[in-house]
Amino acid sequence: MLASLFGRLNWDSIILVKEFEDPDLQLLITSGAAAAIPLGGIFLVLLLWYLKWWKPLLGWLTSVDHKKIGVMYIIFSVVMLFRGVVEAVLMRTNQAVALNGGFLSSDHFNQLFTTHGTNMIFFVAMPFLIGLINVAVPLQIGARDVAFPKLNSISLGLTGAGGFLITISLLIGQFSTGGWTNYPSYTGKLVNPGPGVDYWITAIGLSGIGSTLTGVNFAVTIYKMRTKGMKFMRMPLFTWTALATSILLIFAMPPLTAACVMLGLDRYLDFHFFTNDQGGNLMNFINLFWMFGHPEVYILILPAFGVMSELSSTFAAKRLYGYTSIVAATMCIAVLAFFVWLHHFFTMGQSTTVNAAFGIATLLISIPTGVKIFDWLATLWGGRIRLNTTPVIYLCGFLVLFVLGGFSGIILANPTLDYQVHNSLFLVAHFHNVIIPGTLFGILAGIHYWFPKMFGFRLMESYGKVTAWLWSIGFVITFMPLYPLGLMGMTRRTVDYTDPAYVPLMLVSGAGSLLLGLAFLFLIITFWRSIVNRKQLVTPIGDPWDGRTLEWWTPCPVPEYNFAVLPEVDSRDAFHTAKERGDAYAPIEKYEDIKIPSNTYFGLIIGILGCGLGFGLVWYMWWMAAGSFLAALATIIVYAFLPEREQVIPAEEVRRVDENWRREARETYGVTRDDEITEANKGLARPDVVPG
């Protein structure tokens, strides 16, 4: 009876119970983290109850407003980033003292690098970027919402379900130890029968479906929802990169989902796709995984390139140099992304011709990437660069460090050299070198840049700048030592080592990781201090950075319907042109009723049922898995038959809000860029008087 109810779940699966029965230091670290989940949960519930925020919270969770969904993605990512950073610091400090044995057990360390990688890619970097895309893209193209608002909410629900599964694995059972790539046959049923791999499969499977849907949603949004006059070659660069990323998501996520399902079939139903015996072949998993995995790299980096394009032009107060070149380079990268996956396993024994072909394809990607770097430098050239702003620090950090990451990437693209540095810390240094200064800096700069659009006030520059410097310096100290270590032969995923020659550089790297931990702390402090001081930081008129694209042509925070009247576009930097003409805030004659979709429980229900499906599968609680799956199916059918519910905002209400905003903009004096980071910045940019 109990077995059919709880499957293979029992008391001992819960980490805290284990620690209670048989305490030791290893478990203490794990269970400390495990305890954080119920304690954090209780704290959250009490806080919500005390603040009476239940209702607004439900309003957010059922919202289909792209801006709110974007903000929820970002908050989710910050929470998951916390776990990722703590894991990183634990691993690096362990390795700093790991000559002949550090303080972490092998099993614990192996779970740490697996969850760190899985978590950072799927539940930090991707939702962060999808969050930014959600916030900015509909505004940039002059749309009221995305093409499929309900689908957007479902994507969020599925991502949340994946995040729930990887998080609950801390408390109940354990996560996979197979690395974020989770190669069989190590992750097959024979070698790893426990729940860890099943957590990986379900978490990645569910969130992968969510990401595919996001790709569909944004591709259609960008194709179909652009405002009048917003031709393709007038789209802001961030929108271009979002389009490229959406296309990549649509084509790259399905192989991953397929690989997850096939591995699941091997494990649950004795199939032999990837097993050692019966004609199974693990190489097929590796191929499928990297057919997703390599485009994934560009899914992560292209939107960051988009952010950097926006920043370089805005903060140099200049048109973007080589718009056409950058667009071409972006699309080149998106296409080439599908032709290089094999470089992740040059060492699998295929012929040298295959290796050389994929090696050269990889080299080709560095051409459009190099062009982009030159284009950003040329954008800064001839500008008036505002060095005292946070986004510029991220931009410069990105330009210097990302180039170095590309440098090591070119080395790795040579199959001959990959035979040596594959699986080494050189590789670890390389991908952190592109993901941190590339993706993460892009994300953090993007959050800083668009924060007023989300919440109506700026982030404090003082803390923002410290945070940006800490991330940059912390990155350099942590990861640069890994390059020589990798060349000296040290492999990745090793809990301990035996060679004293590694010690000095390992100590440096460990110290650097503490700085990265501090950087995360300062990120939180930046948010916290800015929230406390939000009254001084408000930018109600909506254009705090003298922006050039449509999103800045709205008040901060942005009304639910985005634009009172959809703007018409006649040039690339439409808002900038309107400001130059002087009629950006001119009164509008005619307002119309605006229909916006009402809130729906659809996404929330699918998300909760996704948690049930995943958890049921992991623990062999078949009733729960089947019940959740059938209920999800029923929910989809029921919602398909429900009539579309819309909410109408009357023209008079729109007029009242919009006219107030325009009047305020005309009556405010505004600030020049010299006072941009002072309290005087209320979001109205005054044209500069160029000295001399």
Add this chain to the structure above:
Amino acid sequence: MLDSYLQLAVAETFLQPTGPIARAQLDHLNYVVILTCIAIVPALVALPLILFRYRRKKAGDRYRPNWDSNLGLEVAMWGLPIVVIFLMAISLWSITQRLDPYEELGKDPLEIKVIGLDWKWVFLYPEEKVAFVDELIVPVGRPVELEMTSDTVMQSLRISALVGQIYAMPAMTTKLNFIASDAGEARGMNTQFTGRGMWRQKFLVHSVPTDEYQQRIEEARQSPITLNEQTYAILAQQGTAEEAKTPLGITVLEGPLETQGTATVVAERDVPVGQGIAMRLPEPKIFQRVLARYKTGVPMTPETQPGSPSYDPAKASLPPLTAVRMEM
């Protein structure tokens, strides 16, 4: 004291090559580094200059807000990376073909079969009828061909100072050819994560003169231990070579040799800690039988699959070659 922190204990990197392949790889690395610098140094130098020259306070009449294209510059921006990548692609193509790990490096290479286990390597010398665990002995100057498989999960065998790495995968074979030009010791290891003990899966490669090689082989032929089905089943259990010594009946001498982590079995005599295990190999077909294990048409079970937590050496027998029912 300090020099122990700056010098690697044995050659563990292709930065200190002991064979022509690793030396060619090092040369190629230098070429790639120099060539890439042509494209990236201008960018790295330009950035601080641009930031200084065009900082807001001082940009002045250099400010050109609408400047957004220049044909000559555009050609240079695309041209420079294209030229650099073109040059690199040529050298990438030729060196990749030249350093083919599958290509024999001369006539009559020494053929060694390699089986990857959790967490040790078994090197079979079928012609010499000897085998070594976690010790690879090769004569200087003679080409060597490793043919590899794994009898657990996927592994990757790397010998940095000589050649680099290739995966070893169950039910499949891969090859790695190299030649040692200098006598001495080099480190070999598994670089692919295979679980708890993976970080200790290291071995020494001894490149020795031919006469010394013959002598080592002769010594191995006198070994009291035979590699047969029973001893193989014991080796296939999870654990390092060090941990397999006791069940194989070897006693281990406590010694100052490099410690292999926690696995120090201490007893009166026989072999020092950290030294590999030499064995006689009366039946050289054991490599083929390991491959055959996955092709009999009978599914593996947790008891018969090495690497599984329930692996039981008593139940895991290697099939005869006649049992093969499937071809890959």
